[in-house]
Amino acid sequence: xxxxCDRAALVDALNVVGSVVPNRTPTxxxxxxxxxxxxxxxxxxxxxxxxxxxxxxxxxxIEQTGEALVPADKxxxxxxxxxxxxxxxxxxxxxxxxxxxxxxxxxxGFDPSEFPPVVDFDDATIDCEIAAGVLQSLIGLTLFAAASxxxxxxxNGVLFDRNKRNLRLxxxxxxxxxxxxxxxxxxxxxxxxxxxxxxxxxxxxLLDDPEATVRIAVEDNRIRLSVGEGADAAVLSSSLVExxxxxxxxxxxxxxxxxxxxxxxxxxSAIRRAALLTNEESKGVRLHFENDSLTLSSRAPEMGExxxxxxxxxxxxxxxxxxxxxxxxxDALNVVNSEKITMxxxxxxxxxxxxxxxxxxxxxMPVNLQ
Amino acid sequence: MVVMDxxxxxxxxxxxxxxxxxxxxxxxxxKGKPVxxxxxxxxxxxxxxxxxxxxxxxxxAQPMAIALRKCPEAVVAKPRMSRYxxxxxxxxxxxDDFSPLVEPLSIDEAxxxxxxxxxxxxxxxxxxxxxxxxxxxxxGLTASVGVAPNKFLAKLASDMDKPDGLTIIExxxxxxAIAGLAISRMxxxxxxxxxxxxxxxxxxxxxxxxxxxxxxxxxxGSLGAKLHHLSHGDDSRCVTPEQSVKSISQEVTFDEDxxxxxxxxxxxxxxxxxxxxxxxxxxxxARTITIKIxxxxxxxxxxxxxxxxxxxxxxxxxxEAKNLxxxxxxxxxxxxRLIGMGVSQPSSPGGLSEQMGLFSKPENERSKRxxxxxDAIRNKFGLNAIHRGTS
Numbered sequence: 203x204x205x206x207c208d209r210a211a212l213v214d215a216l217n218v219v220g221s222v223v224p225n226r227t228p229t230x231x232x233x234x235x236x237x238x239x240x241x242x243x244x245x246x247x248x249x250x251x252x253x254x255x256x257x258x259x260x261x262x263x264i265e266q267t268g269e270a271l272v273p274a275d276k277x278x279x280x281x282x283x284x285x286x287x288x289x290x291x292x293x294x295x296x297x298x299x300x301x302x303x304x305x306x307x308x309x310x311g312f313d314p315s316e317f318p319p320v321v322d323f324d325d326a327t328i329d330c331e332i333a334a335g336v337l338q339s340l341i342g343l344t345l346f347a348a349a350s351x352x353x354x355x356x357x358n359g360v361l362f363d364r365n366k367r368n369l370r371l372x373x374x375x376x377x378x379x380x381x382x383x384x385x386x387x388x389x390x391x392x393x394x395x396x397x398x399x400x401x402x403x404x405x406x407x408l409l410d411d412p413e414a415t416v417r418i419a420v421e422d423n424r425i426r427l428s429v430g431e432g433a434d435a436a437v438l439s440s441s442l443v444e445x446x447x448x449x450x451x452x453x454x455x456x457x458x459x460x461x462x463x464x465x466x467x468x469x470x471s472a473i474r475r476a477a478l479l480t481n482e483e484s485k486g487v488r489l490h491f492e493n494d495s496l497t498l499s500s501r502a503p504e505m506g507e508x509x510x511x512x513x514x515x516x517x518x519x520x521x522x523x524x525x526x527x528x529x530x531x532x533d534a535l536n537v538v539n540s541e542k543i544t545m546x547x548x549x550x551x552x553x554x555x556x557x558x559x560x561x562x563x564x565x566x567m568p569v570n571l572q
Numbered sequence: 573m574v575v576m577d578x579x580x581x582x583x584x585x586x587x588x589x590x591x592x593x594x595x596x597x598x599x600x601x602x603k604g605k606p607v608x609x610x611x612x613x614x615x616x617x618x619x620x621x622x623x624x625x626x627x628x629x630x631x632x633a634q635p636m637a638i639a640l641r642k643c644p645e646a647v648v649a650k651p652r653m654s655r656y657x658x659x660x661x662x663x664x665x666x667x668d669d670f671s672p673l674v675e676p677l678s679i680d681e682a683x684x685x686x687x688x689x690x691x692x693x694x695x696x697x698x699x700x701x702x703x704x705x706x707x708x709x710x711x712g713l714t715a716s717v718g719v720a721p722n723k724f725l726a727k728l729a730s731d732m733d734k735p736d737g738l739t740i741i742e743x744x745x746x747x748x749a750i751a752g753l754a755i756s757r758m759x760x761x762x763x764x765x766x767x768x769x770x771x772x773x774x775x776x777x778x779x780x781x782x783x784x785x786x787x788x789x790x791x792x793g794s795l796g797a798k799l800h801h802l803s804h805g806d807d808s809r810c811v812t813p814e815q816s817v818k819s820i821s822q823e824v825t826f827d828e829d830x831x832x833x834x835x836x837x838x839x840x841x842x843x844x845x846x847x848x849x850x851x852x853x854x855x856x857x858a859r860t861i862t863i864k865i866x867x868x869x870x871x872x873x874x875x876x877x878x879x880x881x882x883x884x885x886x887x888x889x890x891x892e893a894k895n896l897x898x899x900x901x902x903x904x905x906x907x908x909r910l911i912g913m914g915v916s917q918p919s920s921p922g923g924l925s926e927q928m929g930l931f932s933k934p935e936n937e938r939s940k941r942x943x944x945x946x947d948a949i950r951n952k953f954g955l956n957a958i959h960r961g962t963s
Contacts, residue, residue: 228904448931567928
């Protein structure tokens with residue numbers, strides 16, 4: 203194999219594919235990237251056996267076709283560190299030579315046939331198609347709420363729930379829940395599966411062109427996504443999270459009797475400031491709603507206290523005092539793309555709901571303040 | 573006389589020449605030879621001397637140069653503290669099986685309160701023998717044990733028949749039994765007090781017993797009363813398990829590499845149970861969970877995770893420990909020589925705010941009730957009375 207590459211394009215691709223490579227694995231070939239040539243493209247592939255990713259680099263000239271399997275960290279470091287416009291990658295047996303204008307690197311690799319097969323998309327039965335921009339937005343609005351821990355429910359991933367062209371993504375860590383709705387370009391029947399967080403994080407890196415079409419295939423315990431057209435489409439394959447997602451629809455309240463609309467930035471600023479005087483022991487911020495004002499207060503023992511006032515234009519309902527983990531609120535405010543946000547409440551021990559419009563719903567369980 | 577509470581049975585377990593014995597065990601060519609553990613520099617001090625070296629007058633805390641003058645043929649071993657603390661942990665794990673009341677005094681000695689366990693574990697003598705036997709079987713090291721009604725006497729007793737000894741001080745006739753001991757052996761008697769006592773003609777515990785308490789208080793203040801009680805063998809201090817807990821852990825070294833992941837996982841579950849019992853006893857919740865795996869070639873790996881909400885529930889800790897283990901076992905399993913599990917970053921539960929859960933309530937309550945029930949059973953019948961099964 204001998205390929206002349208545009209260095210900048212190669213760095214971008216290495217950054218994305220390299221993030222699949224497991225940090226710690228005793229299997230040396232899994233620490234590698236597989237390079238191959240196909241249809242005038244340089245293909246890069248990596249897997250940690252749960253997630254596999256393959257993508258092509260167009261800005262290359264292939265002088266000789268072939269394959270290579272080389273340690274991901276070394277090739278990435280070298281390509282990043284060089285400042286040449288172009289680099290030549292050439293294989294000699296399992297050794298890769300990387301040549302720039304004034305440098306020559308040799309990296310010892312492995313036999314490419316030792317690499318686990320990376321799934322293609324060619325044989326996929328397409329479940330649905332969605333615009334990259336829409337998928338990007340749905341992931342952004344939900345992924346942050348997924349659990350990093352394990353519970354009896356499968357919540358360390360995001361629920362992909364599709365009915366015809368209506369797609370919902372739902373994520374929860376057992377204390378708050380985010381749900382975002384969007385529309386597919388093509389979709390029949392229904393599909394429901396739980397996608398691991400790592401796979402979703404990777405997918406977002408492939409969605410930089412919002413107009414691109416994402417094709418999704420779901421079968422047995424795997425999901426496959428292809429982004430872009432033809433041979434240079436990036437293909438990601440991931441195992442699905444096994445187990446049952448909790449009965450999320452039961453915990454989205456619809457019986458609120460208090461409602462208020464905030465400027466997103468106003469609420470965000472007030473919460474951030476009140477959160478400054480919380481700590482591990484008292485991580486709740488108290489929200490006191492009364493007539494036309496909201497008073498946020500916090501208290502950290504042996505540290506101090508904070509009070510922040512917010513004027514309300516349209517608070518509807520009886521006065522209420524309720525505590526929330528401020529981080530849960532700012533998490534949502536950070537990702538919503540809306541100037542206004544509505545908060546619905548019922549009682550100090552009942553969940554609160556944040557909504558931007560019909561398409562984003564965020565449920566937060568309160569903190570019991572003493 | 574101090575007020576006598578119900579009679580107690582306290583053990584003082586003291587490892588024999590701990591560091592030196594570990595060196596002799598790990599390097600068989602040192603067996604039977606005088607071994608000094610310590611550095612070799614001009615300022616080095618002996619950290620431990622094997623019994624063979626003690627015959628020459630070597631002892632711990634002696635400058636190494638002097639010890640080597642007394643015993644030039646002694647082998648000097650560089651201290652390996654991490655190894656010693658590993659063995660120490662192993663020994664404390666054994667002690668934990670006998671009583672929840674284990675008070676470490678140092679890396680190689682501890683008090684164990686076994687009051688009231690006679691029905692399950694046997695007579696104090698049998699318990700002491702069982703402990704000595706398990707320590708020997710599992711570590712190849714010998715321990716001397718003193719059994720007595722209180723801490724002071726137990727510590728005196730463990731020293732009476734060292735090494736590899738067992739001494740029991742019975743409840744009856746204690747003042748007579750200890751009357752002949754030199755006053756330097758008494759707790760709280762340093763060189764200054766000793767000199768003062770010798771000046772008063774007090775050489776032994778017996779001499780001290782015959783002095784009226786008022787006289788002692790006049791001479792020594794509050795220490796005087798203490799000396800009086802101790803000379804009669806009275807000591808009401810309790811055995812208090814570790815005061816401020818930074819981490820709690822358990823580990824087991826197998827005799828051979830275990831290639832059955834299920835078997836290792838079962839051991840891990842028992843460790844999680846023990847650790848969570850200790851957490852609950854200390855009324856702490858842990859935030860970080862770590863598992864430790866060592867292969868036959870001594871390569872050691874650890875995997876850890878941090879909980880959003882600190883917990884003391886066996887189920888909660890097991891779920892994460894199991895997940896860490898399975899993740900490792902499914903991808904990289906190699907035969908295991910040592911498995912360990914620990915928690916760190918403990919905090920007192922509650923605080924000022926409690927996060928409510930969206931789904932978790934019933935499960936949490938069930939899990940808490942289960943823990944409370946099994947803890948009660950263990951309190952009554954011992955740590956090994958009940959275990960979870962893996963499914």
